[in-house]
Amino acid sequence: MAKILIIDDEKSIRYTLRDILEYEKYEVDEAQDGEEGLEKIKANDYDVALCDIKMPKMDGMEVLEKAAELGKDTQFIMISAHGTIKTAVEATKKGAFDFIQKPPDLNRLLLCVRNALDKSNLVQETKVLRKKIAKTFDIIGESDPIRRVKEDIEKVAPTEARVLITGPNGSGKELVCKWIHVKSQRSGKALVEVNCAAIPSELIESELFGHEKGSFTSAIKQRIGKFEQANGGTLFLDEIGDMSLSAQAKVLRALQEGKITRVGGDKEISVNVRVIAATNKDLRKEITENRFREDLYHRIGVILIQVPPLNERRDDVPLLIDKFLQDIAEEYGTSIKPIQPDAIEYLKELNWTGNIRELRNVVERLVIMSDREITVDDARIYTAYGR
Numbered sequence: 001m002a003k004i005l006i007i008d009d010e011k012s013i014r015y016t017l018r019d020i021l022e023y024e025k026y027e028v029d030e031a032q033d034g035e036e037g038l039e040k041i042k043a044n045d046y047d048v049a050l051c052d053i054k055m056p057k058m059d060g061m062e063v064l065e066k067a068a069e070l071g072k073d074t075q076f077i078m079i080s081a082h083g084t085i086k087t088a089v090e091a092t093k094k095g096a097f098d099f100i101q102k103p104p105d106l107n108r109l110l111l112c113v114r115n116a117l118d119k120s121n122l123v124q125e126t127k128v129l130r131k132k133i134a135k136t137f138d139i140i141g142e143s144d145p146i147r148r149v150k151e152d153i154e155k156v157a158p159t160e161a162r163v164l165i166t167g168p169n170g171s172g173k174e175l176v177c178k179w180i181h182v183k184s185q186r187s188g189k190a191l192v193e194v195n196c197a198a199i200p201s202e203l204i205e206s207e208l209f210g211h212e213k214g215s216f217t218s219a220i221k222q223r224i225g226k227f228e229q230a231n232g233g234t235l236f237l238d239e240i241g242d243m244s245l246s247a248q249a250k251v252l253r254a255l256q257e258g259k260i261t262r263v264g265g266d267k268e269i270s271v272n273v274r275v276i277a278a279t280n281k282d283l284r285k286e287i288t289e290n291r292f293r294e295d296l297y298h299r300i301g302v303i304l305i306q307v308p309p310l311n312e313r314r315d316d317v318p319l320l321i322d323k324f325l326q327d328i329a330e331e332y333g334t335s336i337k338p339i340q341p342d343a344i345e346y347l348k349e350l351n352w353t354g355n356i357r358e359l360r361n362v363v364e365r366l367v368i369m370s371d372r373e374i375t376v377d378d379a380r381i382y383t384a385y386g387r
Contacts, residue, residue: 061094
């Protein structure tokens with residue numbers, strides 16, 4: 001049930017508004033002046049506050065400002081018998097959802113309250129989604145190698161520097177990229193991901209730069225490439241070591257000039273993207289064997305971040321297991337399955353060639369196959385699968 005606070009020094013107004021709102025099945029609370037209203041806002045979470053502007057002790061504008069300082073998400077609807085356009089504009093600038101005059105029109109009041117509640121719900125949903133996203137992107141671990149990665153992210157994220165993330169498959173390179181984007185000044189724009197290893201060499205240029213209609217047999221319409229899609233944001237070139245030399249040359253040009261040309265086209269298109277690349281290959285070795293361009297390597301590798309394999313951060317295994325048990329319980333809609341300390345120690349000492357991805361799969365397998373709790377015997381049996 002939505003919770004509404006009425007802040008007004010006129011008793012008759014408070015009673016009238018309470019009767020109207022309670023008839024609409026809202027939970028209603030009252031405050032007879034601004035100071036009392038602010039104390040109630042501090043102590044409770046209200047969805048909407050109907051707040052008079054002219055009151056003794058503390059006026060409505062001050063209540064609005066102090067509530068915002070508290071970080072409350074309450075939507076304020078300001079009420080006044082002496083309202084002007086100037087007052088309404090001032091209230092809106094200070095964060096009020098809307099402004100209505102006394103005596104309020106019943107239909108206008110209820111519509112305004114409903115709209116304010118819709119916004120309140122949207123704010124709460126957005127907070128929940130942000131928490132889920134942050135939780136999904138969380139980099140779990142307190143070991144020295146992973147702490148260094150976190151420190152590197154904090155330093156490089158606010159800059160425009162290009163980043164090359166290296167590390168074995170399953171170690172979390174994509175996660176590092178996402179955190180760099182989230183903490184960057186481009187976080188409000190798109191993060192566009194391209195897995196260079198998953199796209200055939202003959203299609204990679206079309207994927208990255210787009211193509212014009214009729215540029216090749218299956219080009220039945222114009223296509224916007226990933227560089228254009230990421231304009232203003234971040235482009236993540238995953239497994240860049242698998243990119244063809246032809247595509248590498250075009251990527252180099254795009255980075256040098258900030259311009260691309262669609263396949264089959266001749267028009268130059270300006271793009272503003274921050275490129276973050278990742279690979280599990282030794283690009284220095286690829287360069288000596290003429291499979292990767294040295295000039296491109298220097299363009300993308302302004303900052304190098306090495307993500308350690310799980311075998312080099314075994315102290316993080318218990319933390320990762322705990323995180324995966326929580327995530328899997330949420331996904332399955334069940335309680336968190338307990339795991340015996342001996343089982344954790346056993347898992348900690350295994351050779352994790354598949355890194356974090358492999359550990360996550362093993363934990364999910366153990367949750368499914370074990371009984372009431374995960375024992376060391378379960379760990380021995382079910383980690384043998386696929387090894």
